[in-house]
Amino acid sequence: MQLSGRVALVTGAGSGLGKAAALLLAKEGASVAALGRTEGELKEIVKTIKDADGEALVVVADISKPDEMEKGIAKIIRKYGRLDIVFANAGINGVWAPLEDLTVEEWQETVNINLNGTFYTVKYAVPHLKKQGGSIIVTASVNGTRIFSNTGATAYSSTKAAQVAFTKMIALELAKSKVRANVICPGWIESDIDENTEKRNLDSVKIPMEFPEGTVPLTNGEPGTAEQVAQLVLFLASDASSHISGTEIWIDGAQSLLQG
Helix, strand or coil: CCCCCCEEEEECCCCHHHHHHHHHHHHCCCEEEEEECCHHHHHHHHHHHHHCCCCEEEEECCCCCHHHHHHHHHHHHHHHCCCCEEEECCCCCEEECCCCCCCHHHHHHHHHHHHHHHHHHHHHHHHHHCCCCEEEEEECCCECCCECCCCCCHHHHHHHHHHHHHHHHHHHHHHHHCEEEEEEEECCECCCHHHHEEECCCCCCCCCCCCCCCCCHHHCCCCECHHHHHHHHHHHHCHHHCCCCCCEEEECCCHHHHHC
């Protein structure tokens, strides 16, 4: 198996892209640390992995709280003694609203989870990755990187653009330690993230657009799947991508080329 002997941290592992990636990385031989805020979901993922003769660990932590992330990664090291792969995936859509309606608290919550959470995840993982080299994969989005027409998604898009810059900065910094860093930019993917999206008063600022054949050209308007994203994560985690670092990859069925 491609990842035999390696240890992978997956944040937001309880559902959606994180769940699909955790299952696939485990199937390919990695010991998976499934991190998230909902212990029940994480236990189900870990049980599924162990029932398939894989190895996994529940790590309950909030990525926006640095002390919890530091303790969570310390738990992984106590259990496995190493860390090779970090899939910094957890995040929220937050509130989508006109600037006048978006509160300071709503802005800060999105930044704290999406951007600060990525920083805390990587910061506390890096000392362990540098010991033998490894791979960091960050989940950004088409929003803020190629698509800017989702009016009202200002806080979310700003964090996603910042994640791309963050990943490119660390890719260069960590290259001498054989740690690669790349960022994936999913488009419309079947997942649970819309459950934590609040859209408010957008009609007053929305720019009219019409896509008569649907917004995802490659699939005739159908969304992609979490499993397709997981395959990209596996590629970036494995030696198959050993010369790729500091790169953003859009996985959106050409949606962003049409809609941007």
